[in-house]
Amino acid sequence: MAIATQKTAAETAYLEGFDAGGDWLAAERQKGFDAFAVTGLPHRRMEDWKWTDLRQLIGKAYPPAKGGAVGDIDALAAKCPLKDIARGHLTFVNGEYDAGRSQLPASGDVEVTALSTASSALPIGETAADPIDGLNRAYVTDGAFIRIKAGSNADAPLELVFINSSRAEATFTTRNVIELEDGASATVFETHMGGHDAYVSNSVTEVRLGNGARLDRVKLQMEGAASYHLSNLKADLGAEAKLQDFTLTMGSATTRQQGFITFNGEHTDATVSGAFLLNRKQHNDTRLVVDHKVPNCVSRELFKCVMDDEARGIFQGKVIVRQDAQKTDGKQSSHALLLSPTAEFDAKPELEIYADDVVCGHGATSGDLDENLLFYLRARGIPEKKAKSMLISAFVAESFDDVDNEAVRDVLKDLADSWLAAR
Amino acid sequence: MADVETIERVREIEVDKYKYGFETELESELAPKGLNEDIVKFISAKKGEPDWMLEWRLEAYARWRQMTEPTWAKVDYPKIDFEDLYYYAAPKVQGDGPKSLDEVDPELLRTYEKLGIPLKEQEVLAGVEGARVAVDAVFDSVSVVTTFKEELAKAGVIFCPISEAVREHPELVKKYLGSVVPQADNFYAALNSAVFSDGSFVYIPEGVRCPMELSTYFRINEKNTGQFERTLIIADKGSYVSYLEGCTAPMRDENQLHAAVVELVALDDAEIKYSTVQNWYPGDSEGKGGIYNFVTKRADCRGHHSKVSWTQVETGSAITWKYPSCILRGDNSRGEFYSIAISNGKQQVDSGTKMIHLGKNSSSRIISKGIAAGRSDNTYRGLVSAHRKATNARNFTQCDSLLIGDRCGAHTVPYIEAKTSTAQFEHEATTSKISDDQMFYCQARGLNEEEAVALIVNGFVRDVIQQLPMEFMAETQRLIGISLEGSVG
Numbered sequence: 001m002a003i004a005t006q007k008t009a010a011e012t013a014y015l016e017g018f019d020a021g022g023d024w025l026a027a028e029r030q031k032g033f034d035a036f037a038v039t040g041l042p043h044r045r046m047e048d049w050k051w052t053d054l055r056q057l058i059g060k061a062y063p064p065a066k067g068g069a070v071g072d073i074d075a076l077a078a079k080c081p082l083k084d085i086a087r088g089h090l091t092f093v094n095g096e097y098d099a100g101r102s103q104l105p106a107s108g109d110v111e112v113t114a115l116s117t118a119s120s121a122l123p124i125g126e127t128a129a130d131p132i133d134g135l136n137r138a139y140v141t142d143g144a145f146i147r148i149k150a151g152s153n154a155d156a157p158l159e160l161v162f163i164n165s166s167r168a169e170a171t172f173t174t175r176n177v178i179e180l181e182d183g184a185s186a187t188v189f190e191t192h193m194g195g196h197d198a199y200v201s202n203s204v205t206e207v208r209l210g211n212g213a214r215l216d217r218v219k220l221q222m223e224g225a226a227s228y229h230l231s232n233l234k235a236d237l238g239a240e241a242k243l244q245d246f247t248l249t250m251g252s253a254t255t256r257q258q259g260f261i262t263f264n265g266e267h268t269d270a271t272v273s274g275a276f277l278l279n280r281k282q283h284n285d286t287r288l289v290v291d292h293k294v295p296n297c298v299s300r301e302l303f304k305c306v307m308d309d310e311a312r313g314i315f316q317g318k319v320i321v322r323q324d325a326q327k328t329d330g331k332q333s334s335h336a337l338l339l340s341p342t343a344e345f346d347a348k349p350e351l352e353i354y355a356d357d358v359v360c361g362h363g364a365t366s367g368d369l370d371e372n373l374l375f376y377l378r379a380r381g382i383p384e385k386k387a388k389s390m391l392i393s394a395f396v397a398e399s400f401d402d403v404d405n406e407a408v409r410d411v412l413k414d415l416a417d418s419w420l421a422a423r
Numbered sequence: 424m425a426d427v428e429t430i431e432r433v434r435e436i437e438v439d440k441y442k443y444g445f446e447t448e449l450e451s452e453l454a455p456k457g458l459n460e461d462i463v464k465f466i467s468a469k470k471g472e473p474d475w476m477l478e479w480r481l482e483a484y485a486r487w488r489q490m491t492e493p494t495w496a497k498v499d500y501p502k503i504d505f506e507d508l509y510y511y512a513a514p515k516v517q518g519d520g521p522k523s524l525d526e527v528d529p530e531l532l533r534t535y536e537k538l539g540i541p542l543k544e545q546e547v548l549a550g551v552e553g554a555r556v557a558v559d560a561v562f563d564s565v566s567v568v569t570t571f572k573e574e575l576a577k578a579g580v581i582f583c584p585i586s587e588a589v590r591e592h593p594e595l596v597k598k599y600l601g602s603v604v605p606q607a608d609n610f611y612a613a614l615n616s617a618v619f620s621d622g623s624f625v626y627i628p629e630g631v632r633c634p635m636e637l638s639t640y641f642r643i644n645e646k647n648t649g650q651f652e653r654t655l656i657i658a659d660k661g662s663y664v665s666y667l668e669g670c671t672a673p674m675r676d677e678n679q680l681h682a683a684v685v686e687l688v689a690l691d692d693a694e695i696k697y698s699t700v701q702n703w704y705p706g707d708s709e710g711k712g713g714i715y716n717f718v719t720k721r722a723d724c725r726g727h728h729s730k731v732s733w734t735q736v737e738t739g740s741a742i743t744w745k746y747p748s749c750i751l752r753g754d755n756s757r758g759e760f761y762s763i764a765i766s767n768g769k770q771q772v773d774s775g776t777k778m779i780h781l782g783k784n785s786s787s788r789i790i791s792k793g794i795a796a797g798r799s800d801n802t803y804r805g806l807v808s809a810h811r812k813a814t815n816a817r818n819f820t821q822c823d824s825l826l827i828g829d830r831c832g833a834h835t836v837p838y839i840e841a842k843t844s845t846a847q848f849e850h851e852a853t854t855s856k857i858s859d860d861q862m863f864y865c866q867a868r869g870l871n872e873e874e875a876v877a878l879i880v881n882g883f884v885r886d887v888i889q890q891l892p893m894e895f896m897a898e899t900q901r902l903i904g905i906s907l908e909g910s911v912g
Contacts, residue, residue, distance in 0.1 A: 047495065323829060338844030342811065347839040353854050356826035360854040364839055367847040 010054075011040050013061035014171075018138060024121040025140060031127050032137025042131045051314045051346050052285040054131075057254050058228060062200040064139035065170035067096040069163070071195045076163050077101055081220060081411045082189045086159030090114065093163045095141040095172035101161070109152035110186075115175065116142045124177065125206045125234060132230045132258060136173055136204040143175040148184035150210070157187040157405070162203060164223065165195030176205040180213035182238070187216040187405065194224030194251065201227060201252075207235035207243070211265060214242040218408055220415075223251035225280075232258045239265025239294075246403050247274040247286075248412060250419060255284040263290075263297040263325070273302040273402040275412075277419045278311035285314040290332075292325040295355075301332040304399040306392060307343035308423065318350040319360060326355050332362040337369065337395050339423075389420045454511035460484060463617050466511045470586045470621075473593060483606035483616030490610045496773040497802045497834060498742050500715065503680060510618045510651070578634050580664075581626040585653050588624035595626055599657050603686040603723040603750070611682040611744075612719040619653035619684065627662035627693070636892055638667040652683040658693035660726065665696040667892055681740075683718045691726030691753070696734070700895050702902055703739035710769025713741025720747035724756035724785075732759040733776065734890045736899050738906040741770060746804065748777035751785035751813075758787040761887040763899075765880075765906045766799030766831070775805035775836075780816035780846065789820040792884045795831035796907055802834040809846035816846040824854040825883055827876065827907065877904035 007015070018033050020026040041058065042049035073093055083089070090112065091101035097114035104112050115122065122145050127137065144160050164172050180186055192201065201223055209215055223229045229252040235243055249255055261270050276284050290299045305313040315334040336345035349362040369391050377387035393416055400412045454465050463484050467477040492503070575582050581592060588596050606616040627633050658664055681703070687695050697720075706713025716739075722731035733747040749758030760776040778787035787807065795801035801824065809816040824833035835852045857879050865875035881888070881900055888899055 326829070336841065338841065341814075341844050343844055345839075345841045347837075347850075349835075349837060349839075349850070349852070351824075351835040351852060351854055352832070353824070353826065353834065354829075354832045356829045356831070356856040358826075358854060358856070362835070362850075362852050364837070364850040365848060366839060366841040368844040 008041065008055050008058070009061040010058040013063045014135065014139075017063040024118065025115070025124070028124050029138050029140065032134050032139075035127055035129070036131065036134035036138055039131050039134060048287060048316070052254070052256050052283070054256070057283070058200065060169055060198075062169045062171040062228075064173060065094070065166070065168070066141040066172070067094050068168075069094045069165050070167050071165040073163055073165060076165065076193045076195070077161065080159070080161055080191045080193060081415060082157070082159055082191060082218070082408065085157055085405070085407050085411070086189055087156035088112070088158045089161060090144045090159070091161040091163065092142055092174055094166060094170075095164075095174055097142050105154065105156070105158065107154070109149040110154045111145070111147040111149075112158065113145045114142055115140070115145055118145065122177065123179070124175070125208075128234065128260070130232065130258070132202065132232050132256070133204060135230070136175055136202050136232070139171065139173040139202070140175045141173055143177070145177045146186070146188065147179045148181060148186050150181035151183040153184060154186040157189055159189040159191060162190070162192045162201070163194065164199055164201050164227065165197070166199050167197055169198060171200040171202060173202045175203070177208075178205065178215065178217075179208045180210055180215055182210035183212045184210065185214040190217070190219040192219070192221050192223050192229065192251065194222075194227050196224055196226060198226040198253075199224070199228070201229050203229075203231045205231075205233050207233065209235070209237045209241040209243060211238040212240045213238065216244045216404060217246070218403060219247040221247065221249045221251050221255065221257070225251070225253060227252045229255045229257070231256070232260065234260045235270070236262050236264055237268045237270060239267060241265065241268045243270040243272070244402065244404060245270075245272045246399070248277070248415065249274065249284050249286070250277045250415065252284075253282060255282075257284070257286045259288040261288070261290045261299070263292050263294055263299075266294050266296045269298045271300040271402050273300070273399050275303070275396050275399045275416070276305040276307070276313045277396065277416060278306065278313055279308040279423070280311065281309070282311045284312070285316070287316040289318045290320065290330065292319070292321045292328045292330065295324060295326045295328065297325070298329045299331070300402075302399050302402060303334040304396050305334065305336040305345060306339065306396060307336065307345060308339040310340070310342045312344040312346070314346045315364075316348040316350070317362065318352065319362070321353045321355050321358050321360060323354040326357045328355060328358040328360065330358070330360040334364045335395070336366040337392065338366065339368065339392070392420055393417060454509060456509055457506040458508070458510055458618065462510050466618055466620065469511065470589070472586070472589055475593075475597065476589050479601070479606070480617050483613050486607035487610070487613035487617055490607070490613055492610050496744050496804070497800060498744060498771040498773050500742055500771075503715070505614075508680060511620060574634065578631055579628040580631060580633055581624065582637055583624055585619075585622045585624040585655060588655075592624070592626070595657065596624070596655070599686070599688055600655055601686075603688060603721050604684050604719050609719060611717040612684050615651045615653060615682050615684045615719070619651045622653040622655075622683070624654075625656040625664060625666065627658045627664045629659040630661045632662065633664040636665050636667055638669070650679075650681045650683065654683070654685040656686070656695060656697070657688045658690065658695050660690045661692040663694045665892060666698070667895065668697070668699045669895070680715050681717065685718070685720040685747075687722035687731055689722065689724050689726060689729035689731050689756075692728045693726060694730040694732075695722065696732045696892075697722075697747070698892055698895060699735040700899060700902065701735065701737050701739050701743075702906075705739050705768055705770050706741040708768050710741055713770070714739065716740040716743045716745060718745040720745065722747070722749045722758070724749055724751050724753050724758060724782075726756070727753040727782070728755045729753050730757040730759075732761070732890070734761040734887065735763070736887075736891070736895070736902065737762070737764040737772060737774060738902055743770075743772045743774050745774045746776055748779070749787065750779045750781065751787060752781045753785070754782040755784045756782050757785065760787075760789045760791070761890040762791045763794070763884045763887045763903070764791070764801055764803075765794045765796075765903060766801045767797040767906055768799060769797070770799040772800070773802040773804055775803045777806040778808070778818060779806070780809040780813040780818070782813060784815045785813055786817040789818070789822070790886050791822040792887055793822070793824040793833055794827065794880055794883070794907070795824065795833045796827035798830045800832045800834070802836060804836045806838040806840070807848055807850070808838075808840035809843050809848070811842045814843060814845045816843070818846075818848045820850040822852040823883070824852075825880065826854065826856050873904075873908060876907055880907060
């Protein structure tokens with residue numbers, strides 16, 4: 001496929017703003033830059049990006065930057081909904097570690113470091129043929145490195161907070177590594193907050209689970225209304241491990257979130273779910289690739305997407321079952337609720353299956369509120385607006401059930417309710 | 424009476440015999456290999472076409488020159504050399520019948536024996552059901568004989584080779600040809616538009632219910648000849664027609680290209696039912712020599728309350744690339760797609776449908792059953808979209824895949840685009856295998872493994888089989904069993 005040769009302003013800014021630096025990340029940055037220089041920003045002629053043309057959507061130059069935050073960062077930090085549940089915090093402001101707003105847990109079994117403070121090289125995963133990963137690797141300024149020693153647990157939740165606020169157009173790039181050794185467990189929150197002005201936030205999280213490890217991860221995407229949020233989750237799962245991942249997307253003008261989940265060991269269980277609460281002209285494209293490489297694993301995906309005004313939600317999910325991955329159980333569902341005649345939902349739930357003894361399926365629905373349900377509530381004297389809110393709230397809440405922590409579920413419900421109240 | 428005549432007439436041209444894999448030795452008039460403007464002019468001149476038709480072809484040719492082959496489908500095949508194909512072959516005289524069956528590959532014969540001879544079946548069905556089937560038999564590229572024309576003419580139905588329609592009914596052809604699949608729609612449609620040899624033309628006038636099932640047998644006969652069939656069916660206001668298409672092809676070593684275009688137009692309150700059974704030569708066990716089937720089929724539900732129903736049974740071809748689609752333009756229009764795609768050996772199927780909702784209250788239904796066995800790949804690829812103005816559009820999609828053996832692949836690639844909140848879309852897909860319990864149950868009752876698989880698969884695809892016209896149902900059930908032979912044990 002012919003790739004457009006003319007560089008956009010954003011691409012030029014990225015290509016010209018490169019500086020590998022002199023620290024231990026220099027080699028990784030160079031790899032990322034080389035990969036990005038080949039692909040450039042993705043565009044609609046690329047199948048996986050057909051609904052999210054970044055070349056077109058990122059209309060201006062957003063040079064890679066770090067620090068220089070403006071505005072009331074404290075106010076943003078105070079608004080982080082999960083801050084009271086978490087027992088440790090790592091805060092990054094405009095891609096720079098903020099020691100003053102961070103409290104690290106004091107346990108020998110739990111190793112938590114900001115990349116920028118590491119004295120020697122930390123294990124950053126392999127380069128992926130993906131434009132977000134390429135950009136992230138090239139311009140990474142900081143991020144969290146979390147390693148839980150074998151057999152120990154860090155169930156007291158640890159929160160990673162990313163606050164971006166900049167008056168000048170800029171791209172802030174963070175990369176996190178979460179490594180759970182055999183039998184370890186942890187709960188990690190990721191909260192992304194942002195100021196009003198336009199910026200690009202690029203955030204990659206790598207997860208490596210050893211045999212029998214368990215990670216519960218909850219991500220809140222509440223970036224600034226004019227921002228772009230590009231993010232990847234790359235998870236490699238060992239045997240008998242468990243991944244419970246939930247993402248609530250409310251922020252940003254344009255969001256592209258990708259998940260690449262790979263099963264490397266048998267009897268592993270992964271649940272990746274999420275909810276979209278979008279309005280105005282928000283655009284959120286979530287793409288998930290679940291790769292069953294080994295037999296006897298279970299994957300579950302559930303996405304509940306609510307779109308109001310002229311918002312556009314996109315769900316692209318792909319389940320791959322390799323030839324050896326017999327006895328795979330894979331289920332994927334995406335459900336959309338369109339609250340305005342001009343809202344849009346696109347879905348591409350894909351199955352690619354090479355093993356015969358499997359149970360795989362997907363379901364996708366799209367529509368507005370059920371008239372009958374609404375009538376039922378109204379007939380019981382509930383005003384229309386309230387009845388609608390109840391139905392929408394119930395629709396979204398189904399996805400929260402995948403979060404085990406009750407306090408977190410309550411926070412998610414409150415967030416959904418306040419979004420509905422503002423309608 | 425007429426029924427018996429048809430059968431005899433068909434027998435005269437031995438249309439059934441090619442099922443056995445002959446190359447009927449008709450003396451062919453071949454255009455030289457390769458494709459250029461002169462070949463297009465040659466084809467057009469051969470058919471005695473008016474100037475406007477030639478210009479239309481040349482325009483398509485010019486566009487095709489600038490296009491590149493699509494590569495997005497999940498199929499893999501050696502690059503086709505379009506300069507190494509013949510683009511025109513016509514029988515000079517009607518063949519005096521094929522030689523004896525002894526010359527035919529016994530493997531293929533056995534298959535057809537099992538399948539049953541459609542001609543006999545037609546006889547039986549004609550006697551029992553009183554069903555009548557007109558046959559517009561296509562020998563390679565030129566329609567050799569068209570039967571039942573007169574009776575159809577009485578009803579005002581026009582059913583003739585498209586080359587004849589170009590001469591006899593230019594106003595209809597001019598108005599509708601390319602109006603559903605434009606010349607430059609895609610690479611293969613453009614190629615077809617430039618060099619289409621022949622095909623069927625059907626026009627059902629206002630308020631007429633076509634008195635019989637219309638049927639065409641396609642065959643690929645001349646060596647190295649791509650087939651470029653062009654079918655155009657127009658159902659005028661309030662009319663109804665059911666069209667059957669069945670395909671077979673003889674054994675062959677070199678891959679054959681087939682790039683057909685089918686255009687359906689349904690006006691107000693009209694209904695078209697289009698059924699296909701495709702069992703072209705899939706190649707040998709190594710996948711060598713099968714047909715490349717790159718087909719563009721599209722229906723335009725132009726009128727309000729119009730309806731188009733596609734039913735397909737795909738068991739043949741080395742490569743199938745086919746997406747019968749419906750543009751639901753009219754308010755309250757309806758599109759349906761029922762498909763069975765079976766792949767065995769090294770076959771590759773990439774098939775599905777597109778339901779494009781433009782009209783208010785338009786509805787569609789997709790039932791797709793894919794069965795992959797052997798070392799084949801079977802992909803469902805479909806699009807359901809609702810335009811912002813398509814208020815209250817409805818779609819229900821169900822794609823089920825069945826895997827037989829651990830060396831095949833079954834894939835589902837659906838696209839859903841809802842641009843209005845009032846559209847209600849539901850999509851469901853499952854992939855599974857035949858359970859041991861089912862097999863045990865059947866085998867405990869004395870069925871052998873292959874029979875058990877055929878029985879279970881026939882149950883799996885029942886929803887679709889029921890949509891087929893009577894004439895195809897029995898044949899299809901047997902075809903499914905044969906297609907899966909060698910897939911177990």
